Amino acid sequence: MKKHALLSASSSKRWLMCPPSARLEENLPEEKTVYAEEGTFAHKVAEVFINFHIQKINKDEFATEMNKLSKSPFYTQELLDYLDIYISFAVEKINSIKNGIALIEQRLDFSQYVPEGFGTGDLVLIDENLLEIVDLKYGRGVAVEAQDNTQIRLYVLGALNQFECLYDIDTVKMTICQPRLDSITTEEVKVKDLKEWGENFVKPRAELAYKGEGEFCAGEHCRFCRARFTCRKRAEENLKLIKLDFKNEALLDDTEVLKILNRIDEIKRWADDIYTYALSLAVNEGKVWEGFKLVEGRSNRKFIDEKKVVEKLFRYGLSEGEIYTRSLNSITALERKLGKEKFNEILGDFVIKPQGKLTLVKETDKRPEFNSPQEDFS
Numbered sequence: 606m607k608k609h610a611l612l613s614a615s616s617s618k619r620w621l622m623c624p625p626s627a628r629l630e631e632n633l634p635e636e637k638t639v640y641a642e643e644g645t646f647a648h649k650v651a652e653v654f655i656n657f658h659i660q661k662i663n664k665d666e667f668a669t670e671m672n673k674l675s676k677s678p679f680y681t682q683e684l685l686d687y688l689d690i691y692i693s694f695a696v697e698k699i700n701s702i703k704n705g706i707a708l709i710e711q712r713l714d715f716s717q718y719v720p721e722g723f724g725t726g727d728l729v730l731i732d733e734n735l736l737e738i739v740d741l742k743y744g745r746g747v748a749v750e751a752q753d754n755t756q757i758r759l760y761v762l763g764a765l766n767q768f769e770c771l772y773d774i775d776t777v778k779m780t781i782c783q784p785r786l787d788s789i790t791t792e793e794v795k796v797k798d799l800k801e802w803g804e805n806f807v808k809p810r811a812e813l814a815y816k817g818e819g820e821f822c823a824g825e826h827c828r829f830c831r832a833r834f835t836c837r838k839r840a841e842e843n844l845k846l847i848k849l850d851f852k853n854e855a856l857l858d859d860t861e862v863l864k865i866l867n868r869i870d871e872i873k874r875w876a877d878d879i880y881t882y883a884l885s886l887a888v889n890e891g892k893v894w895e896g897f898k899l900v901e902g903r904s905n906r907k908f909i910d911e912k913k914v915v916e917k918l919f920r921y922g923l924s925e926g927e928i929y930t931r932s933l934n935s936i937t938a939l940e941r942k943l944g945k946e947k948f949n950e951i952l953g954d955f956v957i958k959p960q961g962k963l964t965l966v967k968e969t970d971k972r973p974e975f976n977s978p979q980e981d982f983s
């Protein structure tokens with residue numbers, strides 16, 4: 606069995622928007638990131654905890670599993686604290702089931718809509734007429750929400766395929782829990798609407814994607830495409846901006862600035878990708894780009910053996926106060942040490958959150974709009 610499907614649910618947003626991207630990136634090297642590894646590890650830990658809570662494994666089995674997991678560099682108190690949010694949420698959901706089942710890390714087959722499509726649902730719950738899938742997202746770089754989320758929708762189509770014959774399901778709920786962003790979001794849809802989406806939207810695009818056909822389409826989804834560095838369509842779309850019909854005047858006016866602002870995030874990302882690609886070839890394969898050279902960046906001096914440095918300084922006659930600088934541990938480190946509750950009890954009154962650096966973002970951004978103190982006052 607292949608480990609990754611060509612049309613995976615996790616990359617579905619991309620191949621649904623740009624069907625030929627699936628085959629285009631098929632032979633490009635996979636990008637393994639430490640964040641992905643950490644995410645996989647977090648899922649394993651959560652699975653063991655939930656299985657223990659619902660008595661699927663006993664105390665000894667739990668201890669053995671946790672002992673193995675605790676050897677990983679990803680195993681930290683911070684990870685356990687964050688996972689606790691998901692685990693408590695999941696256990697509460699499982700315990701509230703009146704008439705149905707709960708499945709953990711359930712393989713789901715949605716090949717009825719997507720060729721060879723399968724994936725794993727972190728938590729699948731069926732209770733009377735309702736089917737719910739809860740998906741854990743351990744990352745914090747990109748906020749993921751349940752609304753219109755194609756990945757979890759495909760999982761639900763897979764779950765319906767498997768369980769509809771056993772349960773009379775008419776409504777589905779899709780929930781995403783992203784504990785590091787303190788976010789739990791849910792979308793509820795009628796089964797018939799989701800199936801219609803699967804038949805009329807997903808199926809035709811998946812067929813095109815599987816055959817490597819359809820139109821290339823660049824957009825925000827390009828950031829997770831392995832072809833993003835050298836994709837011609839993406840380059841063309843970004844270069845189109847340069848050809849915008851600007852006025853023949855020395856200074857840009859507001860309308861022209863706004864046109865650029867609307868595309869600035871994608872252009873910055875694209876420019877960074879091109880730079881990363883060129884740099885990586887120069888560093889790793891000795892590629893020479895005409896007119897460019899590799900240089901060393903600025904670096905700071907550092908001691909190679911701090912223990913010996915301290916010994917020498919003591920021998921030289923310096924006191925401890927002259928050798929070391931005492932500094933307070935960070936808020937995060939102290940919070941980890943004391944636990945959230947104790948930290949708030951002891952130090953809550955001494956913590957303030959200064960105003961963050963102001964950033965101009967699109968209106969659709971989920972963060973609340975900043976109001977200046979004058980505006981607040983009025």
Ligand code: SF4
Nearest residue numbers: 623626823827830836
């Ligand atoms: S980079 Fe964007 S446009 Fe190019 S193949 Fe990937 S998703 Fe499609």
